[in-house]
Amino acid sequence: MSTARAHRDGRLLTAELRLAGRLDDRLFRLLQAIGETGSIHRAAATVGLSHKGARLMLETAGNMAHEPLLASAVGGAGGGGTRLTPAALSLLAAWQALQNDLEAFLREQEQRLATQPALTGLLRRLSMKTTARNQFAGTIRHVEIGPVSAQVTLALKSGDEIVATLTTEAARRLEVREGADALALIKASAIVLVTDFAGWRLSARNQLAGTVSRLERGQVSTLVVLTLPGGDTLTASVTNEGVEALDLKVGTAATAAFKAYSVILAMPA
Known part of the structure; x- marks a missing residue:
């Protein structure tokens, strides 16, 4: 043929x-x-x-x-x-x-x-597949490396900041440096939502205030989407009982709190 x-x-x-x-x-x-x-x-x-x-x-x-x-x-x-x-x-x-x-x-x-670095970087970020519900792109603003651990501050385009804590060995392996592009990955289950601090302060290094913009209720838990002032969105997984206890609705003001150790930092290879 x-x-x-x-x-x-x-x-x-x-x-x-x-x-x-x-x-x-x-x-x-x-x-x-x-x-x-x-x-x-x-x-x-x-x-x-x-x-x-x-x-x-x-x-x-x-x-x-x-x-x-x-x-x-x-x-x-x-x-x-x-x-x-x-x-x-x-x-x-x-x-x-x-x-x-x-x-x-x-x-x-x-x-x-390859001749358009900005576009290539965007496509690389979009192509990354991960189970972490939250993925934020930003620029490393500050790096503090200690004998055992390192603290990295990531500045988002919205002006918000996310702090990640990782081992010193990991920071050196990733070649973390100020001014470099990076991704912050946070699992939805690692985020705690607070609607009223009642005069208390939290030890969680990351506390991002926003407004509930969407609720996706499941049989056991609900995905709560929080829109931050700069336009970024953050998703938290909350038990249905927790949603009812906080009386979460679209338009409710809430703060997403999560530990710096809960942030996974990703750097370009």
């Missing part, structure tokens, strides 16, 4: 699948695994799908294609199995060609972004 025909047939099948809103790279990986294993069951396990889910995906794709994608292989040492039809092979060839084009495009864009 010629490459031109493979691309043409592949584009046709791809367009049909896309129109149905079901185009997913799992389908291509599933087809590829079927071609390698000769078994839908083994292929489903290879790509992390259930056998039922794989069957459903294949049936949906097959219903939208002009030609069958799978054929039964009978006899042989393995007792038969499933093989890909020429139409499925054309689809895989087109997909692989698209993947190659995409990789080339991404490499080109990466080189382009």
Whole structure:
């Protein structure tokens, strides 16, 4: 089969699948695994799908294609199995060609972004995946390194500050220095909300005052989103009983308190 025909047939099948809103790279990986294993069951396990889910995906794709994608292989040492039809092979060839084009495009864009440091930094911050609900970008304003621990003050764009305490070894390993960009990561469960200090002062180094802007209630706990004066938002995880006890509502003034040891500092690699 010629490459031109493979691309043409592949584009046709791809367009049909896309129109149905079901185009997913799992389908291509599933087809590829079927071609390698000769078994839908083994292929489903290879790509992390259930056998039922794989069957459903294949049936949906097959219903939208002009030609069958799978054929039964009978006899042989393995007792038969499933093989890909020429139409499925054309689809895989087109997909692989698209993947190659995409990789080339991404490499080109990466080189382009390298000439725009500000944009590159923003994309790097946005691309970081973490379980910490709160992620703040800022500039290190002050560093105080002691024999055992170090204290780092991060200035946010809003004017607020977050203080992180880490070991001296970690500070040296991260090459923490004043003027450098950094991220502060704080888990929502590490934040305590206060609505009335009643004349008491807290030992928590970080205390950011704001206004409740959103409540997302769950079965056990509620995510409380606090908007700070500068526009940054901070999320705290509070038990439902705690929300009721504090009478938290949208518009309620509250202060988010969290220890400096609860802040994880991230520096560019």
